[in-house]
Amino acid sequence: MTNQTTNIVVIGAGIIGCSIAYHLAKQGANVTLLDTQEPGQSTTAVSFAWINGRDKNPRNYHDLNRQSLEQWSRFARQLDAESALTWGGELRWAAYEDAAEEIVQRVRTLQSWGYPIYLLNADDVNQLEPRLTPGEVAVASYTEIDGHVDTNIIVNACIQNLEQHNATVYKTQVTGFAHANHKIQSVITTAGEIACDAVVLAAGPDTADIAHMANIHVPLYDTFGCSIITEPVPPIFQHVSVMHSPRDTPPQTNFRQLPNGSVMMHGGAHGRVFDGGSLGQNDKEIQTVQEAVAQYMPALEGVPIQEVRKGRRPIPKDGLPILGFTKQMTNLYLSVMHSGVTLAPLVGESASIEILEQTHIDYLEPYRLSRFE
Ligand SMILES: Cc1cc2nc3c(=O)[nH]c(=O)nc-3n(C[C@H](O)[C@H](O)[C@H](O)COP(=O)(O)OP(=O)(O)OC[C@H]3O[C@@H](n4cnc5c(N)ncnc54)[C@H](O)[C@@H]3O)c2cc1C
Known part of the structure; x- marks a missing residue:
């Protein structure tokens, strides 16, 4: 050395x-x-600690994220901390045609970059995640290689x-x-x-x-972010590890299950349920997110909230x-x-x-x- x-x-x-x-x-x-x-x-x-290259532009930034995503297993192994990683891929879907077109376009771009992401229909979604109740599915996308980390x-x-x-x-x-x-x-x-x-x-x-x-x-600028963490529950996913509810059906939510069984939920694309509002300032907003998540994953209805964390995203x-x-x-x-x-x-x-x-x-x-x- x-x-x-x-x-x-x-x-x-x-x-x-x-x-x-x-x-x-x-x-x-x-x-x-x-x-x-x-x-x-x-x-x-x-x-939210989703490790991915899905929405990363331009191409060199996508590649940077992809390279790091591939490096995560080695990093966790070196640290003897492999239990921190949950693999399984990311699933999202659109309820209506306009948003469906956006998903299709993005999937085609990512596929042309060699990213293993695929289009699914409602039956495929049901097979992949039988406990999910997605409502209308115009189209869905599924990335095989994404995961998340217990930071x-x-x-x-x-x-x-x-x-x-x-x-x-x-x-x-x-x-x-x-x-x-x-x-x-x-x-x-x-x-x-x-x-x-x-x-x-x-x-x-x-x-x-x-x-x-x-x-x-x-x-730099920063945006406010908030995560809601439930008490541990039995496994909610069969295959997928990261779920994004339809971007065309507000409120948008994201959820994932941590290795200890707790579920982390976010409201909105950037942690906001209401434009200009700040999620987590009151119980009503937390309840809104939890209800929105439970609409798609009924197993989470009424699960006690353990903790609400708030912070700022550091964004150049x-x-x-x-x-x-x-x-x-x-x-x-x-x-x-x-x-x-x-x-x-x-x-x-x-x-x-x-x-x-x-x-x-x-x-x-x-x-x-x-x-x-
Ligand atoms: C809601 C939300 C969702 C996100 N989702 C994702 C996601 O899905 N995937 C993803 O890859 N990223 C995501 N991010 C972004 C990601 O979490 C951040 O990029 C990352 O955590 C930044 O880590 P950091 O170490 O740079 O900063 P931090 O975790 O903020 O660490 C900086 C440290 O500096 C310390 N510090 C500050 N000032 C001083 C001082 N004067 N002296 C000494 N110490 C100081 C602070 O106490 C802090 O501990 C998300 C962020 C948020 C908020």
């Missing part, structure tokens, strides 16, 4: 910071991972692994940087100053504020990841994105190669901060 003496501070212990820290420590770096709270409790805990299991496994590599995990808040000659010399925290050779900034929706402390502008202005060292601070590596759960294995491994081997990975070139300049 090389790089034994490289001191790297990773800011943010969500799934992205944890994956990068894990890969860096595995390669021999001396890693310090910082977070204001317990690891994985921010966006990562709220995430808690993965984050905990990364932390355990980091401790075995003598990495340091601190609960503290980053408040600034000391820098000179376009390099960060130390990270300033509420617990003191930490000297470093390089810094990884993976603070999810707070990335822009922290980058600002180093005079770097990271163009053009929707694509921001990855790589910055020109302004040449040892500050940015890593912020939506679809961070899908991308965590690839981003962790790729970032560690770029940081420790001082190289540029070609497939990351479209995602540099410099594209906004």
Whole structure:
């Protein structure tokens, strides 16, 4: 192993910071991972955590997600955390012709990219998932290779692994940087100053504020997200692992069953039941989502809610990841994105190669901060 003496501070212990820290420590770096709270409790805990390449455009971004999706099994195996993964594919359907046409078009595009996604009719859906009561089915699509992740299991496994590599995990808040000659010399925290050779900034929706402390502008916006988690129930799916209710029949819902039997439900395409409203602010909205889900999966009717989690999606202005060292601070590596759960294995491994081997990975070139300049 090389790089034994490289001191790297990773800011943010969500799934992205944890994956990068894990890969860096595995390669021999001396890693310090910082977070204001317990690891994985921010966006990562709220995430629907569907690993997929389904709605990812343009083609190179689809390929990036596909590559990471394929990498997930290896990543989980390395962490001895395979129980975190649930495979089985994603099913969605349209109730009416207009939306059906959209599904058909998308399936044809994805098939031309080699994605194993297929069109189904109502009988096929019934055979695939006998407990589902979909109502009208104009057309359905089913991807075989998608799955989802229990992010808690993965984050905990990364932390355990980091401790075995003598990495340091601190609960503290980053408040600034000391820098000179376009390099960060130390990270300033509420617990003191930490000297470093390089810094990884993976603070999810707070990335822009922290980058600002180093005079770097990271163009992000965020949207509110909320997940509703039920008490554990017996298995609800026969084959599928991720379900999206018809986008043409509001309220839109998404649901998946976690390895412990709990079901995670989301309302709306981006966590919103009502335009401009914020799901989770009151019991009525939670009830609306649960009733909408139970309409399609009667086994979930009236199941007690265990927890409601709320958070923000970290979304770069053009929707694509921001990855790589910055020109302004040449040892500050940015890593912020939506679809961070899908991308965590690839981003962790790729970032560690770029940081420790001082190289540029070609497939990351479209995602540099410099594209906004
Ligand atoms: C409702 C919802 C559904 C989603 N669905 C999917 C999906 O199906 N598939 C998918 O791939 N992605 C999905 N995403 C996106 C995905 O969850 C995120 O891209 C991913 O979790 C981001 O992880 P992260 O590690 O970058 O950020 P975070 O999990 O937010 O971690 C950042 C960490 O930085 C810490 N931090 C912040 N400021 C400081 C500071 N000053 N000092 C120290 N630490 C600090 C925070 O405490 C936090 O723990 C979804 C997101 C939401 C909200």
